Amino acid sequence: xxxxxxxxxxxxxxxxxxxxxxxxxxxxxxxxxxxxxxxxxxxxxxxxxxxxxxxxxxxxxxxxxxxxxxxxxxxxxxxxxxxxxxxxxxxxxxxxxxxxxxxxxxxxxxxxxxxxxxxxxxxxxxxxxxxxxxxxxxxxxxxxxxxxxxxxxxxxxxxxxxxxxxxxxxxxxxxxxxxxxxxxxxxxxxxxxxxxxxxxxxxxxxxxxxxxxxxxxxxxxxxxxxxxxxxxxxxxxxxxxxxxxxxxxxxxxxxxxxxxxxxxxxxxxxxxxxxxxxxxxxxxxxxxxxxxxxxxxxxxxxxxxxxxxxxxxxxxxxxxxxxxxxxxxxxxxxxxxxxxxxxxxxxxxxxxx
Numbered sequence: 499x500x501x502x503x504x505x506x507x508x509x510x511x512x513x514x515x516x517x518x519x520x521x522x523x524x525x526x527x528x529x530x531x532x533x534x535x536x537x538x539x540x541x542x543x544x545x546x547x548x549x550x551x552x553x554x555x556x557x558x559x560x561x562x563x564x565x566x567x568x569x570x571x572x573x574x575x576x577x578x579x580x581x582x583x584x585x586x587x588x589x590x591x592x593x594x595x596x597x598x599x600x601x602x603x604x605x606x607x608x609x610x611x612x613x614x615x616x617x618x619x620x621x622x623x624x625x626x627x628x629x630x631x632x633x634x635x636x637x638x639x640x641x642x643x644x645x646x647x648x649x650x651x652x653x654x655x656x657x658x659x660x661x662x663x664x665x666x667x668x669x670x671x672x673x674x675x676x677x678x679x680x681x682x683x684x685x686x687x688x689x690x691x692x693x694x695x696x697x698x699x700x701x702x703x704x705x706x707x708x709x710x711x712x713x714x715x716x717x718x719x720x721x722x723x724x725x726x727x728x729x730x731x732x733x734x735x736x737x738x739x740x741x742x743x744x745x746x747x748x749x750x751x752x753x754x755x756x757x758x759x760x761x762x763x764x765x766x767x768x769x770x771x772x773x774x775x776x777x778x779x780x781x782x783x784x785x786x787x788x789x790x791x792x793x794x795x796x797x798x799x800x801x802x803x804x805x806x807x808x809x810x811x812x813x814x815x816x817x818x819x820x821x822x823x824x825x826x827x828x829x830x831x832x833x834x835x836x837x838x839x840x841x842x843x844x845x846x847x848x849x850x851x
Contacts, residue, residue, distance in 0.1 A: 506538070509679060511545040512575040514594065515565055516614065518583035521557040523611050526668035527579060533688045534676050542680065546573070550591050558583050568597045577607035577660070582614030587635065587642075587780045595621040605658065612664030619643045629661040630654045633704040637730075637773060638780035641791075653700045663704045670698045718745060719753045726766050730773050733793040736762045771807045774800070778815050785812045 513527060531543035549555050552567025578601055582589065598621045602608055610618050615631040616639065618624050628647045631639050636650050653662035653671040662671045669692065677685035677697075689697055715723070721743055725734070739762075740747045747762075754762045774792040777783055783791070789800035789812075804812045 506540050506542050508541050508544050509576045510573070511543065512548050512571075512573075512578045513545060514548050514568070514578060514580045514614075515555040515563055516549075516580065516582045516586055516589055516617070517555055518558045518585060519555070519563075519581045520583055520612060520664060521559055521561045521563075523664040523668055524557070524563070524581050526666060527581070527611060527672055529692065530669060530672040530676060530688050533691045534680070534684060537687045537691065538680070538684060546571070546575075550594050569593060574604070575601070575606055577609060579609040579611055579660070580614035580617045581611050582617055583612065586613040587616045587638070589617055590620055598623060602658075607658045607660060609660035609662075611662050611668055615639065615661050616642075618659075618661070619646060624659065624661075627659040628654050628656040629659060630663055630704075631661065632663050634776060635780060638776045641777060641781050641783065650704060651701050652698055652704060655700065666694075667698075667704065669694055670700070673697045674700065715757050716753065718743070719750075719757060722750060722753075722762070723765075723769075726769055730770055731791050731793055733766065733770065736766070767803065768807065770794070771804055774804060774812065775808065775815065778812055788812070 511527075511531065513524065515524070528545060531545060534543055535541050547563050547565045548568050548571060549565040550568060552565055552570060554562040554564050556562050578598070580598075594617065598608060598618070602621075602623050608618060608623055610616075610629075610631075612632045613635055615624070615629055616635075618629070619639070619642075624643075624646050628649055630636075630649045630651055630653060633650060636648065640646075640648050651663075652667040653660070653674075655671070655674070660671065660675075662668055669689075673685045673689055673694075674697065676688055685697060689695075722739060722745070725739055725743065734742070736750070737747055739745075740750055750762055754760060754765055758765055760768075770792040774788050774794075777788045777791060778785070781788075785801075786797055789797050792800070794800035794803070801812055804810075804815075808815065
């Protein structure tokens with residue numbers, strides 16, 4: 499839709515690219531802006547890619563993006579978004595943190611996508627603001643920054659801060675920005691060009707309860723899994739969970755075997771071990787403290803269970819993506835249990851939480 503009216507002011511984004519960023523997340527941030535310019539007929543958005551060194555930064559899928567150095571950039575941006583990928587929880591380059599603080603003092607909108615929220619937090623730029631981060635980092639992030647207000651939702655825009663979970667949540671955040679700065683019709687037109695049927699509200703949760711492909715678990719099973727996720731540090735026995743949720747244990751076991759091919763006990767334990775892995779790779783908590791935080795009263799039992807699930811000892815799993823590895827390996831709950839079952843099935847299913 500060509501707009502022949504007078505030229506509108508251009509809103510300029512800077513995307514700070516960190517190593518191992520998601521090229522999909524970056525595309526979801528930039529493409530709505532490009533299409534908005536196309537649909538409006540004016541250059542209403544502009545953007546630049548920046549990094550500390552000003553070189554080509556490789557994505558997680560080995561697609562490089564050429565950047566300009568933050569130290570050589572003199573342009574004043576309207577908004578800056580840190581595009582963080584794997585290991586951003588450990589990224590602490592002083593030049594970037596110093597530059598972000600300077601931009602914050604100048605009144606620039608500061609944001610982050612996916613795991614880039616760690617960088618804003620490390621720079622002290624989220625105090626007093628609500629924020630979000632990719633769901634798999636949520637619990638570890640809260641452990642590291644207990645004073646911050648962290649929401650488990652698609653994206654959060656709080657005054658001069660904008661953070662999102664990454665992936666398609668970036669589409670929603672940028673489309674809402676287009677709607678806010680221009681109008682809803684333009685946002686819908688951009689969404690149509692992207693073949694994106696519905697612009698989601700920011701408050702929606704980032705993920706659904708996992709189930710088998712194309713088969714959503716029934717509400718009763720989703721409720722049990724949510725209950726388990728909310729009781730990691732002090733596990734509740736399966737009979738007690740059934741009592742709380744008014745389910746028979748026999749029915750619950752049938753549901754878990756049908757949708758996950760495992761017992762309720764095995765699934766619960768896998769959730770706790772997944773949480774332990776996140777704390778190991780994204781916090782400095784001791785292995786002993788992590789075992790306790792994930793409901794294991796015995797350190798030896800925690801270590802053995804962890805090694806059975808991930809084929810690596812907890813103390814050897816402190817780096818989520820070692821620099822020498824080209825790609826990460828991060829199996830989900832279902833994959834981890836599928837891998838473990840043939841080798842340990844009888845013992846795993848017999849263990850109580």
